Amino acid sequence: MAxxxxxxxxxxxxxxxxxxxxVTPWLFLIPGIIFFxxxxxxxxxQSFYYSTLSWDGLGQAQNIGLANxxxxxxxxxxxxxxxNNFIWLALYLLAIPAGLAIALLLNQTVFGIRxxxxxxxxxxxxxxxxxxxxxGWFYDPTFGxxxxxxxxxxxxxxxxxxxxxxxxxxxxxxxxWPQTAYCMILYLTGxxxxxxxxxxxxxxxxxxxxxxxxxxxxxxxxxxxxxxxVVTIIGALRSFDLISIMTNGGPFGSSRVLSFxxxxxxxxxxxxxxxxxxxxxxxxxxxxxxxxxxxxxxMYNEEKGR
Amino acid sequence: xxxxxxEKSSPGVxxxxxxxxxxxxxxWLAPLLAVALFSIKPDADFTQGNYWGMPSxxxxxxxxxxxxxxxxxxxxxxxxxxxxxxxxxxxxxxSMTGFAxxxxxxxxxxxxxxxxxxxxxxxxxxxxxxxxxxxxxLGLYNTIPxxxxxxxxxxxxxxxxxxxxxxxxxxxxxxxxxxxxxISEWRIFVFVIMPLMKPAxxxxxxxxxxxIWNDYFWAVVLTQGVESQPVTAGITSFNAQFRAAYHLMxxxxxxxxxxxxxxxxxxQKHFIxxxxxxxxx
Numbered sequence: 001m002a003x004x005x006x007x008x009x010x011x012x013x014x015x016x017x018x019x020x021x022x023v024t025p026w027l028f029l030i031p032g033i034i035f036f037x038x039x040x041x042x043x044x045x046q047s048f049y050y051s052t053l054s055w056d057g058l059g060q061a062q063n064i065g066l067a068n069x070x071x072x073x074x075x076x077x078x079x080x081x082x083x084n085n086f087i088w089l090a091l092y093l094l095a096i097p098a099g100l101a102i103a104l105l106l107n108q109t110v111f112g113i114r115x116x117x118x119x120x121x122x123x124x125x126x127x128x129x130x131x132x133x134x135x136g137w138f139y140d141p142t143f144g145x146x147x148x149x150x151x152x153x154x155x156x157x158x159x160x161x162x163x164x165x166x167x168x169x170x171x172x173x174x175x176x177w178p179q180t181a182y183c184m185i186l187y188l189t190g191x192x193x194x195x196x197x198x199x200x201x202x203x204x205x206x207x208x209x210x211x212x213x214x215x216x217x218x219x220x221x222x223x224x225x226x227x228x229x230v231v232t233i234i235g236a237l238r239s240f241d242l243i244s245i246m247t248n249g250g251p252f253g254s255s256r257v258l259s260f261x262x263x264x265x266x267x268x269x270x271x272x273x274x275x276x277x278x279x280x281x282x283x284x285x286x287x288x289x290x291x292x293x294x295x296x297x298x299m300y301n302e303e304k305g306r
Numbered sequence: 307x308x309x310x311x312x313e314k315s316s317p318g319v320x321x322x323x324x325x326x327x328x329x330x331x332x333x334w335l336a337p338l339l340a341v342a343l344f345s346i347k348p349d350a351d352f353t354q355g356n357y358w359g360m361p362s363x364x365x366x367x368x369x370x371x372x373x374x375x376x377x378x379x380x381x382x383x384x385x386x387x388x389x390x391x392x393x394x395x396x397x398x399x400x401s402m403t404g405f406a407x408x409x410x411x412x413x414x415x416x417x418x419x420x421x422x423x424x425x426x427x428x429x430x431x432x433x434x435x436x437x438x439x440x441x442x443x444l445g446l447y448n449t450i451p452x453x454x455x456x457x458x459x460x461x462x463x464x465x466x467x468x469x470x471x472x473x474x475x476x477x478x479x480x481x482x483x484x485x486x487x488x489i490s491e492w493r494i495f496v497f498v499i500m501p502l503m504k505p506a507x508x509x510x511x512x513x514x515x516x517x518i519w520n521d522y523f524w525a526v527v528l529t530q531g532v533e534s535q536p537v538t539a540g541i542t543s544f545n546a547q548f549r550a551a552y553h554l555m556x557x558x559x560x561x562x563x564x565x566x567x568x569x570x571x572x573x574q575k576h577f578i579x580x581x582x583x584x585x586x587x
Contacts, residue, residue, distance in 0.1 A: 020490070020491050021491065024410070024491040024492065025406035025409075025412060026406070028402040028405055028495070029402070029403055029406045029407075029418060031399055032399045032400065032403035032422075032462050032466065033403075033418070033421075035399060035455075035459040035462055036421070036422060036425060036459055036462055038459065039433070039437060039440070039455070039456050039459030040425040040428070040459060040460060041421065041425055042436070043432070043433045043436035043437055043440070044425075044428060044432050044433065046436035047432045047433070047436055050435050050436065057435075057439075104308075104309055105327075105330070107308070107309065108309075108312045109311065110312060110323070110327075116327060116331060118570075118571070118574060119331055119334075119335065120331065121578075122335065122338070122567070123334075123335075123338075125563075125567050125569075125570045126338075126520075126563045126567065127520035127522065127538050127562065127563060127566070128520065128522065129520070129522050129538045129542070129562075130541070130559045130562060130563045133541075133545070133555065133559055134337045134340070134341050134559070135337060137337075137340070137341075137344075137552070138340070143355075143357040143358075145336060145337075145340060148358070177337075182581070185578055185582060186581070186582055187585075189578070189585045189586055190582075190585050190586060191308065192586070193586040194308055199308050209309075213308070216308075217308050223584060223585055223586060224582075224585040227582075227584055227585050234427055238429055238430060240430070240522075240523050241523065244522070244526075245522075245542070258431070259429060259431045262431045262434070263431065263434070263523075263527075266434065266435060267434075267438075267527065274435050277434075277435060278435050280431070281429070281432045281434065281435070282432065284431055285428060285432040288427065288428060292428070295423075295427065296423065299420075299423065300416070300420075
């Protein structure tokens with residue numbers, strides 16, 4: 001009797017025990033996967049579906065096929081946003097060389113340098129909402145420091161945020177401030193790990209300054225550059241907070257980007273056009289997908305290399 | 307070391323460097339210093355056009371007092387109530403997913419991992435309409451739990467990437483040794499891996515705290531009133547209330563920005579270690 005009880009017990013435990021190593025990871029993954037599926041992965045596909053609807057978010061949705069995309073094709077505001085997105089992408093990448101430059105400036109061991117490093121990093125910690133407010137005042141045509149500085153060299157005043165020609169560049173400059181700080185900290189960490197022996201060897205070979213930087217240091221900073229590239233691209237395509245705070249898309253919609261235009265179409269006083277908004281989001285997603293594929297491809301090669 | 311240590315250069319260059327450094331810092335932080343100056347000025351200075359001169363009187367206490375007398379404390383409290391549960395939730399979920407993906411070798415491992423990583427890169431807007439809809443359906447629109455649930459789910463992507471890479475770098479022999487001893491897998495998680503993850507947990511906690519505290523997009527998509535909006539969204543209504551009152555808007559901005567700044571300076575080492583994970587091979 002006693003024997004039988006024990007043996008059933010072990011055979012039940014036995015199944016779990018035998019498969020413990022195969023089953024455990026899934027038990028640990030399930031909560032995370034469920035959350036991520038429900039709030040991230042499934043919504044991506046839902047957005048594709050929504051983009052074929054005409055829907056105000058409350059009433060009856062109507063399937064209109066690709067009509068939303070056809071409308072996008074002729075929508076000037078869409079092209080303005082798309083063009084601004086590419087300007088953002090191109091100019092935001094300046095954060096990478098700028099961050100490297102500041103990192104090189106600060107990679108010394110003078111007194112108080114640690115404090116300098118953290119204070120240079122400071123803008124990244126502040127919310128973009130506050131950065132946007134601060135830069136809004138910085139550009140103010142009546143009292144902003146920007147126009148005072150222009151005035152001292154005999155230029156201006158320019159109402160940066162009120163002028164269609166300058167507004168996007170003005171906002172990007174504000175965005176570059178924290179983004180440069182982020183790239184700087186990546187490079188400072190990278191520079192810490194640069195192999196001093198290679199530097200010495202290159203020095204003996206007569207490599208100086210820019211040659212040294214280009215042929216010896218930058219190749220060793222490749223992992224930092226990759227991360228800087230990833231976060232900068234994502235940051236550029238996610239730009240929303242600054243535009244919303246500084247100009248609300250204006251003047252006359254000239255500073256919109258896709259992420260902002262999408263929000264405006266779907267959730268603002270211009271009407272709740274969920275389907276049209278979703279179509280814009282799909283376009284933005286497809287642009288991002290090019291980069292996501294590249295990032296994952298690089299990571300995959302790295303994983304294989306291990 | 308690159309560039310050449312400044313101590314090895316001529317005294318002239320050294321002096322130039324040491325004067326250039328504080329000046330460049332002042333220029334770099336000028337926009338913030340301006341806000342700090344604004345926040346202690348009296349209202350009269352702005353109406354008289356004294357924007358950049360010395361404050362005609364020190365009104366720091368009055369200005370900050372007014373900020374604390376407004377809705378700001380409520381917005382701050384909301385931010386805390388959103389941020390802290392999100393941090394806890396993310397850490398619990400991602401230490402589990404990170405453990406599963408970092409320790410076990412199974413076929414789907416890399417694909418599950420890539421799902422988390424790819425999801426973490428998507429533009430928010432592709433999620434906006436469905437997530438808002440889901441939150442409405444759950445009856446959580448304009449509530450703090452509605453925001454928290456989404457933030458936990460979304461941040462799990464980044465946190466999993468972080469935890470998994472951290473656990474991968476731990477010596478696997480520890481797990482093997484524990485298995486030889488016959489210790490069950492979940493005990494390995496709790497007693498072998500968890501204690502070693504403390505630095506990663508600290509780094510993630512400060513990073514997520516900052517990300518969530520500074521979130522603005524989801525705050526305006528999923529909430530709309532003083533009873534649930536965090537301080538990033540609150541500051542805009544605060545500003546609408548005090549339009550053109552630069553001294554109050556400045557003081558409000560500083561109050562709103564302070565918690566992540568304090569977090570950064572207190573936990574600097576962990577913060578930077580977290581942000582730069584992977585920047586060095």
